[in-house]
Structures are given as structure tokens and as C-alpha cells.
Amino acid sequence: MNDIAIWTEKLVKVYSQVKAVDELSLHVPRGSVYGFLGRNGAGKTSTIKILLGLARPTAGQATVLGFRVGHDQVAILERTAYVSENKALYGNLTAKELVRFTRGFYPNWSDDAATRYARSFEIPMDRPFVKLSQGTRTKVYLLLALAQGADLLVLDEPTTGLDPVAVDEFLRILGQDVVGEGRTVLISSHQLSDVEQVADHIGLIDHGRLLLEARLDDIKSQFRLVTAAGNALAQSRSTEVVSVTSDGNFCKYVVRQNAEAFAAELRQQGATVTDVSPLGLREIFLEMVRKEEVCTSGNAAGIPAAVSSSF
Amino acid sequence: MYFWKCCRDTRSRFIFFLIVITAVGVFFPIILVPIDVRTGDVVRLWSDVTDVLGILCSILALLAALSMAAPSIGQEFKEQTLGFLLTRPRRRRYWIWTCWAVGACELGLVVLIAVVATVGTVSFISGRVYTWRLLVAILPMFIGTVAVYSLTYLLTVLTRSSEQGISYGMGILIIDLFIPLVGLYWHVHLSSVMSFIIAGCRWTASPKLAFPLGQLAIYAAVALAFPLAAQLVLERAEA
Known part of the structure; x- marks a missing residue:
């Protein structure tokens, strides 16, 4: 368990009869950058809230940095920095006052880092929070989280409202100051390109259930788009096939593993396989969570399996 | 740090009530005392002083209690900062009691200033320095106002709204003020928080009266029970 930063087992949260x-x-390895992905309402924020003690689980159990959620909450919070989805802070306080307010709670707080991040993000430190733009509010929130020197960063939509330059700067800081020091990051975001840039592990959930959990490299090396031409190919229902899209005589299959074997199978059925190509995280995400369409088979939601696992 | 933040949230109301209550504590004795001193009626002088304290100042103190209970903790709900606050590494009881303690300390200062302003002015004008008994009037006034403050505080946490907390608190206070009148109809002696404060003040002017120690203990228990209930509510709350 020492190499696991976040561990949950059969975690359930029900809000007025909705799961x-x-x-x-979940299994988030220590020192990893874990991209926690899913559609709106997939259960990402609910899971994060449970981990941070903001919500109580209906069933199941979890540990964060080896401390039991719900029992050792103060110990968890001392070691965890959190950037919430809503980015709400005290409107009448300036960024400088928010820094002064926050630093007293954290023994590892770094004033040098806070000053550095304020400069990097170009935050007007003397302006009240309520008068800041959405992007600058996000920057203040990030500054407060990054300067804590926490062992674990939980980032829920951390780039909301940031311009591309600020996003780039944030990702640079994340890679250099956080990942470089061996700290763990759980990042939940719809900006898949940002996640792909920094994450080394991916957890994908939909309707509260884990669809996929694996190293990003493994996912990218195993998911393939197989394009084939032939008749009645869309009926193929191999368990390896995540989705099938038909366009005239052409069918496009997203295959979770053993793409070459699947292509050989298609050839045996008389099809002409025109291409077997790798997929980006965005394409894999879309294929995994997209609702079933007319020509889609083997919905991945029914197969909560890992492509590969390092645990 | 949270203590500092709560002080910031309530300081404008605190300063406002401090100024108003000081003005009342000084202004009314200036009018009343010369009349009583001229007539040489010491008993009347004491009675007038305790009336100023008991009625005017306690009304203001109760308004201060209602007004200052909600802003700090209410702001957490209004600005949706509860999630931020509860992810700082402190037990939830720390937030509740720190926030409550700030308001209670400020109320204590408001009451102290009310008494000191009134007693000081009377002593200065009349040339008589009043005994410690008048200063004891602080205790019922303080405990009574803190009880109302704690009730409003709990209601704010329960309703997750400053406005509703103050509204319900004021409603309950008004009902409480009418309780002795209802008791009079049934020939039963019932006490309200206002009558408790006034009784405490009257005791200073009439040494033969019994000090309302029993009521003081009950109101003190109530004043502590409400924030305890607020703590239990927050400990079970989801943000």
C-alpha cells in the first residue's frame, strides 16, 4: 500500500436515489500524475469530495496517502492541496491576504514559491478576489495549492478560464516543481490535451463506474483504429472491439487490444483491412464514453477492465 | 488565521454597534442625571441608570447579537467557500467555535462598553462613583445577548443562509419577548431574555432583590448548547 497514494475499494455514493x-x-500510484477523466456527471467530483472528506461515502472504503478517509481527515488535508471545481474564495480578501490566510495552515508552505508563482501567473496581489477575472481567480487558487508543498495535489478542472499561455505555464510548473519532486497529482479535466501532456496514468469513469485504469503509454500502445472495407462487417462483436462506425462499405473499429489479430480475423471474413492506426487520448476517451449509436457494438461501458496495470 | 478573517467579516457591524451603544450610554445619562441630582433622589438616579442600561442598551446589544451572528459563518455558505474552508487541515469544530468566539468576544466588548459608558457618565456628572454592583450588570446582559447570538448562529448554520438565520432569530426573539405577557394573562411568571437582562440590571439598583443566578446558569448553558449543536450539524454536513 505504500506505493499507492489513493486507494478506493467499491466506493459508492448515492444522492437521493441517484448513484x-x-x-x-481506484489505484493512484505515488509519484504519478493521474488523469481522472469522465463526462459531466460521471462521478469525478463526487469521488474527489469523498476523498477530501467533503462528502461521506454511502458504501466502500478509501485511503489517501495511507490515511483512512473519514477517520484521519486532518492528516489527509495536511498533506493534500485541492483546487476545487468552483474556484470560490473570499471575495473581499486580496490575493495577498488569501496567501496570508492559507499559509498558517500548512507547515510546508513556501513563501518563496508563492512569490514565484504570483510572478509567473502575473497575479495582481493587492486586488480583491471578487474583482479578478475568472482566469485570474483560477491562478490564485492554483498558487494557493502549489505553494502548500503538499504530497498530493487534487486538481478539479484546474485550467478553467486560463488562457493558453497561463495553461502552458501551469503545466510547466506542474511538471517541474511537483512531478519533478516526486509528488502525486490527481487531475480531473475535460481538457484532454492538457491531461495527455502531463499524465502518466489514466482513470476513466462513466456513470460512476470505472471503465479503464492504466498507464497512458499502455493505453496508447494498445488502442487501435482498424479501418476495413467489406460487406456486413458492422455485425462484428468481438470483446476487444470498443466501437464500430459504418460509412458505406467502410467500417471503422476501435479495438482495445490485439488489433493485429482482429485485423487478421476481418481478413479471414473476406474484408480488406486498409489501415491500422494508433489513437490519441481524445479519440480513446470519446469511443469509451460515447453513447451507443446505430452502428456501434461492444459498448465499453459493459467491460470495466484495465488495459494493463502496473499494480 | 480564521480568527483574523472572522474579525474582518464582522468588524464593520461591531464598530457600528460600538459607536451607537457608546452614544446611547453617554447621551441618556447626560439628560437624566442632572435632573435626579437636582432633586437629590438617589434611588431614582439608580433606577434611571439601570433603565438606560437594561432597556436601551440591551435592545441594542440584542440587535448586535442578531446582526453579528450571521456574517462570518453565513458568508461561507453565501460565497460557496465552505468547500475551501473544510479542506484546510483543521477539525470542523475548530471553524465553528473560532467563528462563534469572535462574535462572542465582540459582543462582550459591546456590553462592556455600554456599561462602562453609562456608569462612567453617571459617575462623572453626579460626582458619585458607583459600586461594583453596577458592573455585575454586565454578566446577565452578556450571557443574554450571547444566548440570542448563539441561537442566530445555529439557525444560520441550519439554514445555510445569513438572511434566514437573522430572520428566524429575530422571529424567535420577538416571540420570546411576548412570553411574559402571555404568562401575565394566565397569572404565571414567565421570563424572556429581555426581562432576564433587565432583572440583572435592576438588581444593581435594588440590593434587596435576588440576583438571577439560576436564570444566568440556564442562559449560559443555552448559549453554549447552540454552537455545540451547530458543530454537530457542520460535522455531518456535506459541502
């Missing part, structure tokens, strides 16, 4: 989190078992 926000459904038997979720």
Missing part, C-alpha cells in the same frame, strides 16, 4: 459513484475501485 453518483458506483463501486469505484
Whole structure:
């Protein structure tokens, strides 16, 4: 368990008869940057809230940095920095006052780092929070989280409202000051290109259930788009096939593994396989969570399996 | 740090009530005392002083209690900063009691200033320095106002709204003020928080009266029970 920063087992959260989190078992390795992905309402924020003690699980258990969620909450919070989805802070306080307010809670707080990040993000430190733009509010939130010197950073939509330059700067800081020091990051974001840039592990959930959890490199090396031409190919229902899209005589298959074997199978059926190409994180995400369409088979939601696992 | 933040949230209301209550504590004795001193009626002088304290100042102190209970903790709900606050590494009881303590300390200062301003002015004008008994009037006034403050505080946490907390608190206070009148109809002696404060003040002017120690203990227990209930609510709350 020492090499696991976040561990959950069959975590369930029900809000007035709606299952926000459904038997979720996550494993976030220490020192990793874990991209926690899913559609709106998939259960990401609910899971994060449970981990930080803001919500109580209906069932299941979890540990963060080896401390039990719900029992050792102060110990967890001392070591965890959190950037929330709503980025709400005290409107009448300036960024400087917010820094002064926050630093007292954290023994590892670094004033030097706070000054550096304020300069990097170009934050007007003497202006009240309420008078800042959405992007600058996000920057203040990031500054408060990054300067804590926390062992674990939980970032829920950390780039909301940031311009591309600020996003780039944030990702640079994340890579250099956080990942470089061996700290763990759980990043939940819809900006898949940002996640792809920094994450080394991916957890994908939908309707509160884990669809996929693996190293990003493994996912990218195993998911393939197989394009084939032939008749009645869309009926193929191999368990390796995540989705099938038909366009005239052409069919495009997203295959989770053993793409070459699947292509050989298609050839045996008389099809002409025109291309077997790798997929980006965005394409994999879309294929995994997209609702079933007319010519889609083998919905991945029914197969909560890992492509590969390092645990 | 949270203590500092809560002080910031309530300081404008605190300063406002401090100024108003000081003005009342000074202004009314200036009018009343010369009349009583001229007539040489010491008993009347004491009675007038305790009336100023008991009625005017306690009304203001109760308004201060209602007004200052909600801003700090209410702001957490209004600005949706509860999630930020509860992810700082402190137990939830720390937030509740720190925030409550700031308001209670400020109320204590408001009450102290009310008494000191009134007693000081009377002593200065009349040339008589009043005994410690008048200063004891601080205790019922303080405990009574803190009880109202704690009730409003709990209601703010329960409703997750400053406005609703103050509205419900004021509603309950008004009902409480009418309780002795209802008791009179049924020939039963009932006490309200206002009558408790006034009784405390009257005791200073009439040494033969019994000090309302029993009521003081009950109101003190109530004043502590409400924030305890608020703590239990927050400990079970989801942000």
C-alpha cells in the first residue's frame, strides 16, 4: 500500500436515489500524475469530495496517502492541496491576504514559491478576489495549492478560464516543481490535451463506474483504429472491439487490444483491412464514453477492465 | 488565521454597534442625571441608570447579537467557500467555535462598553462613583445577548443562509419577548431574555432583590448548547 497514494475499494455514493459513484475501485500510484477523466456527471467530483472528506461515502472504503478517509481527515488535508471545481474564495480578501490566510495552515508552505508563482501567473496581489477575472481567480487558487508543498495535489478542472499561455505555464510548473519532486497529482479535466501532456496514468469513469485504469503509454500502445472495407462487417462483436462506425462499405473499429489479430480475423471474413492506426487520448476517451449509436457494438461501458496495470 | 478573517467579516457591524451603544450610554445619562441630582433622589438616579442600561442598551446589544451572528459563518455558505474552508487541515469544530468566539468576544466588548459608558457618565456628572454592583450588570446582559447570538448562529448554520438565520432569530426573539405577557394573562411568571437582562440590571439598583443566578446558569448553558449543536450539524454536513 505504500506505493499507492489513493486507494478506493467499491466506493459508492448515492444522492437521493441517484448513484453518483458506483463501486469505484481506484489505484493512484505515488509519484504519478493521474488523469481522472469522465463526462459531466460521471462521478469525478463526487469521488474527489469523498476523498477530501467533503462528502461521506454511502458504501466502500478509501485511503489517501495511507490515511483512512473519514477517520484521519486532518492528516489527509495536511498533506493534500485541492483546487476545487468552483474556484470560490473570499471575495473581499486580496490575493495577498488569501496567501496570508492559507499559509498558517500548512507547515510546508513556501513563501518563496508563492512569490514565484504570483510572478509567473502575473497575479495582481493587492486586488480583491471578487474583482479578478475568472482566469485570474483560477491562478490564485492554483498558487494557493502549489505553494502548500503538499504530497498530493487534487486538481478539479484546474485550467478553467486560463488562457493558453497561463495553461502552458501551469503545466510547466506542474511538471517541474511537483512531478519533478516526486509528488502525486490527481487531475480531473475535460481538457484532454492538457491531461495527455502531463499524465502518466489514466482513470476513466462513466456513470460512476470505472471503465479503464492504466498507464497512458499502455493505453496508447494498445488502442487501435482498424479501418476495413467489406460487406456486413458492422455485425462484428468481438470483446476487444470498443466501437464500430459504418460509412458505406467502410467500417471503422476501435479495438482495445490485439488489433493485429482482429485485423487478421476481418481478413479471414473476406474484408480488406486498409489501415491500422494508433489513437490519441481524445479519440480513446470519446469511443469509451460515447453513447451507443446505430452502428456501434461492444459498448465499453459493459467491460470495466484495465488495459494493463502496473499494480 | 480564521480568527483574523472572522474579525474582518464582522468588524464593520461591531464598530457600528460600538459607536451607537457608546452614544446611547453617554447621551441618556447626560439628560437624566442632572435632573435626579437636582432633586437629590438617589434611588431614582439608580433606577434611571439601570433603565438606560437594561432597556436601551440591551435592545441594542440584542440587535448586535442578531446582526453579528450571521456574517462570518453565513458568508461561507453565501460565497460557496465552505468547500475551501473544510479542506484546510483543521477539525470542523475548530471553524465553528473560532467563528462563534469572535462574535462572542465582540459582543462582550459591546456590553462592556455600554456599561462602562453609562456608569462612567453617571459617575462623572453626579460626582458619585458607583459600586461594583453596577458592573455585575454586565454578566446577565452578556450571557443574554450571547444566548440570542448563539441561537442566530445555529439557525444560520441550519439554514445555510445569513438572511434566514437573522430572520428566524429575530422571529424567535420577538416571540420570546411576548412570553411574559402571555404568562401575565394566565397569572404565571414567565421570563424572556429581555426581562432576564433587565432583572440583572435592576438588581444593581435594588440590593434587596435576588440576583438571577439560576436564570444566568440556564442562559449560559443555552448559549453554549447552540454552537455545540451547530458543530454537530457542520460535522455531518456535506459541502
